[in-house]
Amino acid sequence: MTNTEKNSNPVIAVYGASGHTGGYALRELQRRGLTPILVGRNEARLRAAAAAAGLPDAEIRLADLDDPAALTAAFAEVDVVISTLPAYVTFGEPVLAAAIAAGAHYTDTSGEQLFLKRAFDEYGPRAEAAGVTVLGGITNSNLPGDLLGHLAARQVSAPAEIVMSLVTRGEGGGSRGSAETVLAGLDWFRAGGWHYEDGELRTGPIDRHTLMTFPSDAEPTAVAKFQQPPVLTIPRHTEVSFVAGVVEAEMLSQLSGFTPDVLDSLPEPGTDLRYELVLDASGADGTAVRGVLTGPDAYRDTAIMAVEAAARLAAGGLTPGALAPAEAFDPAEFLNSLAVHGITWRIDAAVRSGGQ
Structure with a gap:
């Protein structure tokens, strides 16, 4: 065979x-x-x-x-x-x-x-x-980010502009393996990695999407560019003008003092590791949608x-x-197959972020 x-x-x-x-x-x-x-x-x-x-x-x-x-x-x-x-x-x-x-x-x-x-x-x-x-x-952010990017972009006028963020909703911390990953590429993580713009991967800051209003939040959150692998994958199958990952600016600022010494003091991840992957897609004509995937445990x-x-x-x-x-x-069939594990997704009207 x-x-x-x-x-x-x-x-x-x-x-x-x-x-x-x-x-x-x-x-x-x-x-x-x-x-x-x-x-x-x-x-x-x-x-x-x-x-x-x-x-x-x-x-x-x-x-x-x-x-x-x-x-x-x-x-x-x-x-x-x-x-x-x-x-x-x-x-x-x-x-x-x-x-x-x-x-x-x-x-x-x-x-x-x-x-x-x-x-x-x-x-x-x-x-x-x-x-x-x-x-x-x-991963719990990369795979849904790519699949939701494919689905959401097809509901707006092409080429789409996409921004995504993984939002922690639980109280549990990261694993030692996650810390090792960040330390191995610390400078890349701190700098935010690549974003995709006008047909190419680019480093450096982005001039938009500095605020996002996450699901169930009353106020927008300050965000900063963060390396996300779907920046590389979404343009392979979807007509886009811009793709970027962001993360809460406060979380990114914590990397400034991140050192190898932290590994020795890390406990095992807690039991409350709920999260949301939030992806906003907008078109040139003003159409906009939001994809959200919600799960109970990031590592599981x-x-x-x-x-x-x-x-x-x-x-x-x-x-x-x-x-x-x-x-x-x-994309939809794969995402639907995860429902048995308590992982759900939807695409609905987007909440406009304040940093457009």
Whole structure:
């Protein structure tokens, strides 16, 4: 059977399974009746992660990130690799390269523009040549941002202008892995990364969207440019003049004092990790709509989305190469499939932001 044929009993490998998001991915695979292969360097931690997810008989394969041959061998006869590492700009490429070399489809939970651009530019052609599909950046903000961007832009006059923000609604904090990710690309995060404007990716400040009135809020919130991977993916499938990610300005200001020392003091994420992904699309004729996705747990939902993407990759039929979510899946159908997990979405009339 080739990786482009339908597979009703997929073999899925997880690299990074002992992490916070990786554990959720294992539990979701177990819920679906799938027993994944756990790949990593620490057998004891991997066995503990498998047991905690109710998968005591899961196969363990050992491979270090600095051993390409071992990684490729670990992914042999695997249909899909799910990578749930932190800091993909530092650690992500070996797993991606090995998956392609082994002839496996690939998805991950990265949230870094710089890594996703490498996945498209450097690894997309390799994946196409190998006949496999790469879907990077499947997180609770990236995937819905891309899918909602596709849907919302088609309800306004083209080319659309899009701005999006992930809004924290719960009291729980971020994971150690998230902190490692920020630290690995700290200067990029502080500077806001790329936005898309008039046909190209640009760095530097943006001159609009300095305020957003979020759902249920009476007053607008000051926001600042923030690196968001859908800035790279939405223009691949949608006619747009501008795409940017923003975040609450107060939250971004906290990165000014962010140092490696913070890792040692980070507790585990709390249980209240509710969030909203808010995306506003406006057209040149003044039409405007707002897409909102709401979920109960940022890390759990990221894992669920990654596993859903992996199951669809394993089913076959996707174009080889690196794809954006909306290039791979029907946007509304994929978003609707998440409702069983308490993840909901809608598109309605937009609230005009004060920074237009």
